Amino acid sequence: MIRVFCHTLTNDFNAKRCVFIGVTPDGRQLVTLNHDIQQSWNVGDFVSPLAHVLQSGQQKVINSEHLIYWQEDKAFSSLLGHVGDGDKVLITPLKDDVSEASDHVMALAVYVVDVVSWNNTQWQDNWNLHFPRFIELYTHHWQKLNELEKATTLKGRLRESLNLVEQTQAISNKSDLIKQNLVGDSACMKKLREQVAVASQSDMTVLIQSDTGVGKEVVAASIHEQSSRSRQSLVAINCAAIPENLLESELFGYSKGAFSGATTDKTGLIALADGGTLFLDEIGDMPLMLQAKLLRVLETRKYRPLGSDKEEESDFRLLAATHVALQEKIEQKLFRQDLFYRLYQFPVHVPCLKDRDDDIHILAKHFIAKFNQDNNANVVGIHFEVLDALSQHDFPGNVRELRNLIEFGCSHANDGEPLMYNHLSHYLNAQNESVVAESSEELGVEEEQELVSISDLRSAVKDYESKIIAMRLKQFKGNRSLAAESLGIPKRTLADKCTKMEIVL
Ligand SMILES: Nc1ncnc2c1ncn2[C@@H]1O[C@H](COP(=O)(O)OP(=O)(O)OP(=O)(O)O)[C@@H](O)[C@H]1O
Known part of the structure; x- marks a missing residue:
């Protein structure tokens, strides 16, 4: 399109040189659009005559002797090449004919007309008669092409975002299917x-x-x-x-x-x-x-x-x-x-399972359902005490250990009943015993020293009781139900003793 424009100006209107200048999409720069020339100007840089034409929307004719005023703009001078005495430099704004702002300049055409053509009346007649029409037609075509290009780019972008939406949807659908086997809500x-x-x-x-x-x-x-x-x-x-x-x-x-x-x-x-x-x-x-x-x-x-x-x-x-x-x-x-x-x-x-203990409940339910299905059983849910105990367990064997534990518990549970703490106590107590054994060893040394210094049996027994309760609560991470059950006393009694002995955990 630009080549055709320059060709028509050179051949039909005897232009010596023709450069096409466009405005960048962000509206900040003027850039040459001819393939062989690379120059750019800031649209607000009024050292250049281009900025003036862009702002006024009026064609500018610069006589060769006035070019001296624009010499500060080196890029503009180099754009023109040789301008002879009497030659004219014309800067014509190309205005967008559909924009609501009728003065909206889409581009600038810069060309040099030699003195001979300029002084020729036939050239003047031809120029006055045909040039405005040529500019109008050209601008119209160029604008249509730009619109087409914009529409194609927009279509491409729409396709891309549609692909992205489809891809995201496909991944989300797949994730839902995967959830059936890879259970967990964390x-x-x-x-x-x-x-x-x-x-x-x-x-x-x-x-x-x-x-x-x-x-x-x-x-x-x-x-x-x-x-x-x-x-x-x-x-x-x-x-x-x-x-x-x-x-x-x-x-x-x-x-x-x-x-x-x-x-x-x-x-x-x-x-x-x-x-x-x-x-x-x-x-x-x-x-x-x-x-x-x-x-x-x-x-x-x-x-x-x-x-x-x-x-x-x-x-x-x-x-x-x-x-x-x-x-x-x-x-x-x-x-x-x-x-x-x-x-x-x-x-x-x-x-690891310990880094996502939110998943324990859902995994436990999943394994109970699997147990029921595989064994034609009917274990209904899981008691909250079991969940408490599970959430305090470290699971070094991860999900496999949880699965084994649940299957062990389910095999001890009755049909129609939930999985209770006592169904798993054998497994969990074996774990807890090792914790207690460790604590007891530590206590043994201290106890020996304390025994020697006892002078009030009643208060020593109370101290001892308080230590046992505190240790048991620590062992069950503050869970009073489990601590009470492990000591064989009702939860309420344990709570009373905690209040009286001022045991807090
Ligand atoms: N997210 C999960 N959802 C459901 N079941 C699971 C999940 N993770 C593990 N399991 C179950 O836990 C058990 C152990 O899983 P798996 O064999 O895949 O572990 P692994 O990491 O490959 O073990 P290893 O390191 O011993 O090879 C299997 O019975 C498996 O079905």
Whole structure:
């Protein structure tokens, strides 16, 4: 469009030079639009004649002798090139014809007319007659093109935001589905489900890092189930559970005769995962020699079964998990750094249960429902004392320990009844006994010293009672029901004694 404008001005109106200047979208700058010239001016810089025309909206004709006044504006001078004696520099504003402000200037055309043309009456007639019409037509077309461009850009942006909305919706839908297996309402579990949903949309290698029993396997299964590979298998292996020499043949498979005992061909897990997902649990325990082989497979997708001279291909997606800190293993030269970075494409951390104890209740309910379903039982809910006790438990074995605990309790509960404290007391007391044993040992030393100095038996007994109650309350983190139950006294009696003895916790 600009080329056509300059071409018409040069050919039909004998312009010696023609430059097109536009206003930037933020309205702050004037910039040259010709491809071969790069200059810009601040719209408020009145050292330049361009700012004057932009503000007045009136065409300006500058005689060659008056150019001296604008010499301070070096950019403007260099724009014009050589201007001969008597030549005229014209700056014509191009006004937008649909804008409500009829003086809105869209652009400026700067051109030089030589003295001969300017003094020629035929040129003058032609210029007076056709130039205004040309400018009007040109501005109109240019404006339409700009509108079209704006509409196309807007359409593109709308599409982009629509895609974003669709993507967010898809992730939220997936997260809801994932919640059926990856239970928990804590903020970190919601975030984890979102990460799982995002991971399931790509083929990136996911490295799941966490303590034992937190649900790494559940995370891996959820990623696979929500991915486009879900119709094919999820093939899982625990690298720590299999002896080193067997792990290689399990993964790569072997040909008949590869070693003594290989009486038939065996398909390896890498082959079985073709089209699906391979989950390597406890990858931190994989021997170094196998790590090198795995790295090669990840890079080429090719592998060779033991004893075979033929390379095979497998299109699998890798998920890996570890409960050990791989960085430490790298420092100890027990894990390859290059493999770590290959696995670390999409890292996922699953938080420990003690860092999200809001989830204990919902997980407990989930495991009771599962127990009922699997055992055709009818344990109805969970008593608040059990929840209190659970929230004070540390769960070093994480969700797996909670699941075992609930299943243990459910198996002692009666149909139609909720899960009560006494159904779990055997399990929990075994834990508490170790706490009490620790405290008792400490008390033994102090007690010995105190016994020697007793002079008032009644007050010593009271002190002793008060210590026992305080210790028991501490053990149950201030829960008076549990402390009273453990001491075999009613809760009200314990409360009275606390008031009388001024025991506060
Ligand atoms: N968020 C959860 N929702 C429901 N069940 C869960 C959740 N997290 C873990 N579980 C259950 O807890 C048990 C242990 O989970 P999982 O085997 O996935 O843990 P892990 O981290 O892989 O353990 P390990 O480190 O021993 O391999 C399983 O029975 C699993 O179903």
